[in-house]
Amino acid sequence: MTFIDRPVAIGLDLPRRDGAAKVRGTAVYAYETPVENPAYAHPVQATVARGRVTALDTAAAEVLDGVLAVLTPATAERLASTEDRELAALQDDGVAFRGQVVALVVADSSETARHAAALVRVTYAQEPHDSELRADRDDLYAPERVNPDFPTDTVEGDVAAATAVAAVVVEQTYTTATYHNNPLEPHATTAHWEPADGRLTLWDSTQGVHPARTAVASVFGLDEAKVRVVCPYVGGGFGSKGTPHVNVVLAAMAARAVPGRPVRLALTRQQMFSLAGYRTPTVQRCLLAAERDGRLTALAVDVVEQTSRIKEFAEQTGVPARMMYAVANRRTTHRLAALDVPVPSWMRAPGECPGMFGPEVAMDELAERLGLDPVELRIRNEPVTDPQTGKPFSSRNLVGCLREGAARFGWSGRDPRPGVRRDGDWLVGTGVAASTYPVHRMSKSTAVIRREGDRYVAEIGAADLGTGTWTTLAQIAADALGVPVERVEVRIGDTDHPMATVAGGSSGMSTWGSAVVEAARAFRTRYGAEPPERAEASGSVPPADDRWAMHAFGAQFAEARVHLDTGEIRVPRLLGVFAVGRIVNPRTARSQLVGGMTMGLSMALHEHSVLDPRTGHVVNHDLADYHIAANADVAEVEAHWLDEHDPHVNAMGTKGIGEIGIVGTAAAVSNAVWHACGARVRDLPVTLDKVLPALEDPPGR
Amino acid sequence: MKPFEYRSPADAAAAVRSVAGNPAAVFLGGGTNLVDHLKLGVAAPDLVVHVADLLPAGIEELDGGTLRIGAGVRNSDLAADRRVRERFPVLSQALLSGASGQLRNMATTGGNPLQRTRCVYFQDVTTPCNKRQPGSGCSAVGGWTRHHAVLGASEHCLAVHPSDMAVAMAALDARVRVLGPDGERTIPFTGLHRLPAGTPERDTVLEHGDLITAIDLPPLPLARRSAYRKVRDRASYAFALVSVAAAVEVRDGVITDARVAFGGVAHVPWRAHRAERVLRGAPATEETYRAAADAELADARPADGPDGGNAFKIPLLRRTLAATLRGLVREDAR
Amino acid sequence: MSEITVHVDGTPRRLTVDTRTTLLDALRERLGVTSPKKGCDHGQCGACTVLSGGRRVLSCLTLAVTQDGARVVTAEGLAAHDRPDGERPAGGQRSDDDGLHPVQRAFVDCDAFQCGYCTPGQVVSAVGMLDEFARGWPSAVTEGTRPPRLDRAEVAERMSGNLCRCAAYVNIVPAVQRAAAESGTAAPGAGVAE
Numbered sequence A: 001m002t003f004i005d006r007p008v009a010i011g012l013d014l015p016r017r018d019g020a021a022k023v024r025g026t027a028v029y030a031y032e033t034p035v036e037n038p039a040y041a042h043p044v045q046a047t048v049a050r051g052r053v054t055a056l057d058t059a060a061a062e063v064l065d066g067v068l069a070v071l072t073p074a075t076a077e078r079l080a081s082t083e084d085r086e087l088a089a090l091q092d093d094g095v096a097f098r099g100q101v102v103a104l105v106v107a108d109s110s111e112t113a114r115h116a117a118a119l120v121r122v123t124y125a126q127e128p129h130d131s132e133l134r135a136d137r138d139d140l141y142a143p144e145r146v147n148p149d150f151p152t153d154t155v156e157g158d159v160a161a162a163t164a165v166a167a168v169v170v171e172q173t174y175t176t177a178t179y180h181n182n183p184l185e186p187h188a189t190t191a192h193w194e195p196a197d198g199r200l201t202l203w204d205s206t207q208g209v210h211p212a213r214t215a216v217a218s219v220f221g222l223d224e225a226k227v228r229v230v231c232p233y234v235g236g237g238f239g240s241k242g243t244p245h246v247n248v249v250l251a252a253m254a255a256r257a258v259p260g261r262p263v264r265l266a267l268t269r270q271q272m273f274s275l276a277g278y279r280t281p282t283v284q285r286c287l288l289a290a291e292r293d294g295r296l297t298a299l300a301v302d303v304v305e306q307t308s309r310i311k312e313f314a315e316q317t318g319v320p321a322r323m324m325y326a327v328a329n330r331r332t333t334h335r336l337a338a339l340d341v342p343v344p345s346w347m348r349a350p351g352e353c354p355g356m357f358g359p360e361v362a363m364d365e366l367a368e369r370l371g372l373d374p375v376e377l378r379i380r381n382e383p384v385t386d387p388q389t390g391k392p393f394s395s396r397n398l399v400g401c402l403r404e405g406a407a408r409f410g411w412s413g414r415d416p417r418p419g420v421r422r423d424g425d426w427l428v429g430t431g432v433a434a435s436t437y438p439v440h441r442m443s444k445s446t447a448v449i450r451r452e453g454d455r456y457v458a459e460i461g462a463a464d465l466g467t468g469t470w471t472t473l474a475q476i477a478a479d480a481l482g483v484p485v486e487r488v489e490v491r492i493g494d495t496d497h498p499m500a501t502v503a504g505g506s507s508g509m510s511t512w513g514s515a516v517v518e519a520a521r522a523f524r525t526r527y528g529a530e531p532p533e534r535a536e537a538s539g540s541v542p543p544a545d546d547r548w549a550m551h552a553f554g555a556q557f558a559e560a561r562v563h564l565d566t567g568e569i570r571v572p573r574l575l576g577v578f579a580v581g582r583i584v585n586p587r588t589a590r591s592q593l594v595g596g597m598t599m600g601l602s603m604a605l606h607e608h609s610v611l612d613p614r615t616g617h618v619v620n621h622d623l624a625d626y627h628i629a630a631n632a633d634v635a636e637v638e639a640h641w642l643d644e645h646d647p648h649v650n651a652m653g654t655k656g657i658g659e660i661g662i663v664g665t666a667a668a669v670s671n672a673v674w675h676a677c678g679a680r681v682r683d684l685p686v687t688l689d690k691v692l693p694a695l696e697d698p699p700g701r
Numbered sequence B: 001m002k003p004f005e006y007r008s009p010a011d012a013a014a015a016v017r018s019v020a021g022n023p024a025a026v027f028l029g030g031g032t033n034l035v036d037h038l039k040l041g042v043a044a045p046d047l048v049v050h051v052a053d054l055l056p057a058g059i060e061e062l063d064g065g066t067l068r069i070g071a072g073v074r075n076s077d078l079a080a081d082r083r084v085r086e087r088f089p090v091l092s093q094a095l096l097s098g099a100s101g102q103l104r105n106m107a108t109t110g111g112n113p114l115q116r117t118r119c120v121y122f123q124d125v126t127t128p129c130n131k132r133q134p135g136s137g138c139s140a141v142g143g144w145t146r147h148h149a150v151l152g153a154s155e156h157c158l159a160v161h162p163s164d165m166a167v168a169m170a171a172l173d174a175r176v177r178v179l180g181p182d183g184e185r186t187i188p189f190t191g192l193h194r195l196p197a198g199t200p201e202r203d204t205v206l207e208h209g210d211l212i213t214a215i216d217l218p219p220l221p222l223a224r225r226s227a228y229r230k231v232r233d234r235a236s237y238a239f240a241l242v243s244v245a246a247a248v249e250v251r252d253g254v255i256t257d258a259r260v261a262f263g264g265v266a267h268v269p270w271r272a273h274r275a276e277r278v279l280r281g282a283p284a285t286e287e288t289y290r291a292a293a294d295a296e297l298a299d300a301r302p303a304d305g306p307d308g309g310n311a312f313k314i315p316l317l318r319r320t321l322a323a324t325l326r327g328l329v330r331e332d333a334r
Numbered sequence C: 001m002s003e004i005t006v007h008v009d010g011t012p013r014r015l016t017v018d019t020r021t022t023l024l025d026a027l028r029e030r031l032g033v034t035s036p037k038k039g040c041d042h043g044q045c046g047a048c049t050v051l052s053g054g055r056r057v058l059s060c061l062t063l064a065v066t067q068d069g070a071r072v073v074t075a076e077g078l079a080a081h082d083r084p085d086g087e088r089p090a091g092g093q094r095s096d097d098d099g100l101h102p103v104q105r106a107f108v109d110c111d112a113f114q115c116g117y118c119t120p121g122q123v124v125s126a127v128g129m130l131d132e133f134a135r136g137w138p139s140a141v142t143e144g145t146r147p148p149r150l151d152r153a154e155v156a157e158r159m160s161g162n163l164c165r166c167a168a169y170v171n172i173v174p175a176v177q178r179a180a181a182e183s184g185t186a187a188p189g190a191g192v193a194e
C-alpha cells in the first residue's frame, strides 16, 4: 500500500453527482425499477409470539380476482439452505416471534395483494411465550463471541480489590431502549425470475449487492452467476439493509412462483418493526472507581441484552469500554436472553452506540463526585497504547477533539453546579461525552478501472446509502489515476461489477477506496499515461497493517434546555469534533457526521420501541408513535474535524465517518439535561416525565 | 383494504341519504384519518361518500357576531383566518399545533372532531379492543398507556380523543350543526363527544348518517386573551401528552371569567368546569392556578404500563395549566 | 373501478383506478411517476407530498378517485421547463439552467439530503410552504398576528411534516431560506397578512 500524499480531488468540496436526480425524484429506488407488468406480493404475519400454525385457510384469498398465488409452508418451494432461520421463509409451521411471515400473497395489484393477505385465516396452537428482557432473569447466557467476533468477556486485574480501596466509586445501571433503524425507504425488492435461463434478478434496497447475492444464492441453492442484484440508490439503511432479511427471500420466492413476471415487494412500515432487524435493548451495569485526582483504578461494564430464539445476534455493547480509557483493573461481560422476539441485528454503530451511553454518563457522574471538570477527567485517563491489544494507536486524537470542542463550544468557565442557569422559562445546561469507532477495512473487494473514450470508469459493486459514494469514489479514483475528477465516472450498485463488501462498519470508503486505488495503480503500471481505449485493470484491497490499533475518536458537546413548568426538553446546540483521518469530501462528510449526531439526538430524546410483553410485539410500530427527530427538534448541529494525518489506516488515510456521529451523543445530552435541571436520567430516552420530579413546584420565580 | 363503492354526491342532503341508507357507509372528509383506517382495516365500509368538496368551505359572520365555520373549511384555512386569529387565538393555535402543514391542508372542520383515537391497540386489528370490536377486551389495560386517559376512563376503554382543535372548540362554547336523515339540529360542542363507560365503540352522540355541516363560534370577548398550550414528546408533528386551552379575563388582579379545557387526558376534549369555578373571582396567583387544577384533577386516575404508565400526566397537566394561565395573565397585564 | 383524469406535472393522464387506490399508488404503480415516495403510507412522514390544486398534501392519504380533474405537481414537474404546458407551478418561480426549481437548486447546493428518499417530498413541501408563508399564514411558532420572518424556527416548524431519517435538517432549513431569499419570500415582513 502506498499512501496518497498529495491529494488533489480528495478533499474537494464537491456537490453530489446524484443530486439533481434526487431532488427531482428521478433517482430510481428498488421498488420503482421500471419493469413490464409487475405483480405485487404482500406477507401475512403471525399474530402469536410462539407456537405452531395448525391451519391456513387461503380459500377466500385465492378466489379474489387478481390473486396469482398464495404461498404457505405447504405450497412454497423448499429452500436449499435453512441454516439461517431468519431467512428460512415458509419452510415449516413453527412460529418463533410475533410478526413472523406465515404466508405470502402474490397478486396483480398491491391493493389486491394486501386485501387477500388480510383474508388468509390462520389458526395457531399457541404456546406460552417469553418476550421480556430483565437483568434478573435466571436464564441469561454468555454467547461464544459478540458481534462481529470479539470475546464475550474480558478481565484484567482485580476490579473488586481496586474498588474496595478507591477514593470514589460510581456504580449505576443504565439502560438503552430498543431501536428500529427505520430507513425512510422501506425494505423493498423488485424480483424477476427468468425460467428460460434460470436467472434471478433482484433490484433490492441493500447495503451490499454482493453479500445479498451470496445470501440469496445460498438460500435457494443457486449458482451465484445466475443471480444478479442491482441497487444504484438506497433510501437509507443504517445497518438494517446490511444483511438480507426475509423480505428479499420472499420476493425471490414470489418471482419463482410466477415465472417470467416481475414481482414487487415492499415491507410496510409496520412490518419493518418485526422483519427488518433492530437494536437490542441493553441493561448496562457500570462501575467506575477512581483516585481523588480522577485517575481510574477500576472499570466494569456488565451488559445484559436480548437476542431471538431462532438466531443469535450479540451486540458488542461492552467492547468500547475495553479501549476507551486507561485503567489497570477492568471487566467487561455480555449476557444474553434468548427470547420469543424478532431477530435483532446491526444498527448504526452496533456496540459503540449503546456502549458509549452508560460509561459516558458514568464518567459525568464521576466528574461530579470528584468536583472535576468532565473534559479534564477524560483527558486524565488517556491511555498511551491500546489497552485492549497493547498495540500503539495508528493515531489517537481524543484529547485534541475534547480540547478543540471545548474551545469551540465555549466550555471554559462552565459552572459545574446543576439547575442554576435560567433563560426565561427554561433551565439551561451543558454536557460532554466522548465518541469512538473502530477503523474497519474488509479483507475483500475488487475494483476495475477502464478507459472509455476521454473518461476513466471505475466499477465496483459498492453502495451509496446517501453516504456520497457516487461522488467520493470518483475523487479517490481521480487522485489514484492522477486525472481531474470530472474525467472519472463511477459505476456501483450492481453484481455485474467487481465484488464489493457491505457498506457497514463505516468500512465502505476505506475498503472500496483501497480497491480503487490498487486498480488505478495496476492500470497505470500496465498502461502508463496514455492507455489505449478499453484498457482495463483491476485491483483488490491489500491486507491491513495489523501492527496498529486503529480507531476514530470524537468529542460531543450538547446544550440542553428543560422547561421549568412542563419539563419539555430541547437541545438547541450540538457540537462535535472528530478525528476521523482524512476527509474525502467535506460536504458529504459533514452531512454524515451531522446526520449521525442528529440520530444520536433522536435516540437521546425520542426513540423507543415499546414491546408489550403480553403480545411480544412492538406496539408503537409506525412513525407516528415511534418518534424520530423532526425538523423542529433539531437546531444547531455542528460537526468539525481535526486535520488528522494517519498513513497507517489505508492509502487514502480515511477512518470511516458513517457511524461515529451517533456515538456518545445520547450521553452528552443526558449529561446536559442533568446540568440543566439536576435530574440524572440513566434510562433512555430522556423524556419529560423523567425530569418532572426534579423540578420545583411551583417553579421558583 | 376491501373494495368499496365510491360516491361524490352533489349536495349535503344527497350525501346524508346515501350514508343513512346503508349501514356500512361512511363520509369521507379530508381522508387523513379515514384513509389511514381503511388501510389498517380499522374501517371497512362498503360505501364511501365524499363530502369534503360539497360542504361549505367558507367562514361566515352571522348577525350577532357568530362565526359560522363551514365543515368543508380546511384546518389550515381556519387557522389562518384573521378573525379567528384575533378573536379566538386559542383555536388558531390549537389547529397549528396539530399534525403537519400537509395534513392541515387536507383535514376538514367536520372531520377533525370525528377523528378517532390514536390508541395503538385500536389501530392494530390483531389486538383486542372494545372500541373497534365491542366485547373483545381492552388491550390498553395492562398495556402501553403513555398516551391514555387519566380522566373519565372506564375499565372498558382508556383511550383519549386526539384532536387539538376540539379542545379549543370545547373551551369556546362552540356549537355543532348537524344534518341528519331527520333534518338539521345543533348540539353544543361539549355534548358532541361522550365518555366510554360500557360502550367505547361510540365516540360521539351522532347517529349513523349524521353529517356535520358547520361549527358555530358565538362571540366570546374574553377569548381574545386565550391560548393553547400543547405538551408533547416531539417539538412538532406529535399528538399531545396533555394540552390546555384557556381564556381568562382579569380585572385588578382578580380573574373575573375563564374558560378551560384539557386535551390528551380523556375520551373527550375535557371541558374543565370545576377548574373554571375555582378560577372565577379568585386572585390571579399560583395558588389559584394550582387549586383550579387540583379541583379538576381530584378524580384523575392514572394507568400503569410497561414504561411507567401515565401517572406523570397528572402533575404535568397541573403544571401546564398553571403555566398557561400565568402566561395569559401576564399578557393581560401588558 | 373508476375512470379519472389527473393532470400530472402538466400532462393530463387518464386512468382507471380501483376506488381503493391512493393518489400515491396511482402515481407510482399505475402511471410510473415515482418521484413521490412511500415512506410510511399513513401520513406520518411526508415523503409522498405533492401539490394538488397548488397546495401541499399527502398523496398516501388521498384517494385517487377524489382527484378527478385535479392538477397534481410532483418534484419531477416542479421546474417550469419540464412541463409540456409551460405552466409555472406554485410560486411562479423559474427553473435554472440545469432545469432545477430554485428550491431544488438550493437543496443541491446546501447538501440538504443524503439518501434522497425523503427529498422529493421535502422539496415539494418547501414549495408549498413558501407559498403559504407568502400568503401570511401563521405557524405554531408565530407570535401574535403580525407577519412572521422566515427564521430558523419558522422554517423548521413548517417543514416538520417531512421526516428525514438521514437527518439532513440542519441543511434543509438554510436551503429553504436560501430559495426563499431568492424569490423574495423570506425578507422580513414579506409575508403579507390577509
Ligand SMILES: Cc1cc2nc3c(=O)[nH]c(=O)nc-3n(C[C@H](O)[C@H](O)[C@H](O)COP(=O)(O)OP(=O)(O)OC[C@H]3O[C@@H](n4cnc5c(N)ncnc54)[C@H](O)[C@@H]3O)c2cc1C
Binding pocket: A624, B026, B027, B028, B029, B030, B031, B032, B033, B034, B035, B036, B051, B055, B071, B097, B098, B099, B100, B103, B106, B107, B108, B109, B110, B111, B112, B113, B114, B115, B116, B162, B163, B164, B165, B210, B211, B212, B213, B237, B238, B239, B240, C042, C043, C044, C045
Ligand atoms: C401523522 C398524523 C398526525 C396527526 N397529528 C395530529 C395532531 O397533532 N393533532 C390533531 O388534532 N390531529 C392530528 N392528526 C389528525 C388529523 O387532524 C385528522 O385526521 C383530521 O383532522 C381529520 O379530518 P379529515 O377531514 O381528514 O377527516 P376524515 O379522515 O375524512 O374523516 C374522519 C372521520 O370523520 C367522518 N367525517 C368526516 N367529515 C365528516 C362530516 N362533515 N360529518 C360527519 N362525519 C364526517 C369520517 O367518516 C371519518 O369517520 C394527525 C393525523 C396524522 C395522520
Ligand code: SF4
Binding pocket: B117, B119, B120, B121, B122, B128, B129, B130, B131, B132, B137, B138, B139, B140, B141, B156, B157, B158, B159, B200
Ligand atoms: S383504550 Fe379503548 S381504544 Fe384502546 S384498546 Fe382499550 S378499548 Fe380499544
Ligand code: FES
Binding pocket: C037, C038, C039, C040, C041, C042, C043, C044, C045, C046, C047, C048, C049, C058, C059, C060, C061
Ligand atoms: S408516505 Fe405519505 S406521509 Fe409517509
Ligand code: FES
Binding pocket: A184, A235, A236, A466, C112, C113, C114, C115, C116, C117, C118, C119, C163, C164, C165, C166, C167, C168
Ligand atoms: S435524505 Fe434520507 S431520509 Fe432524508
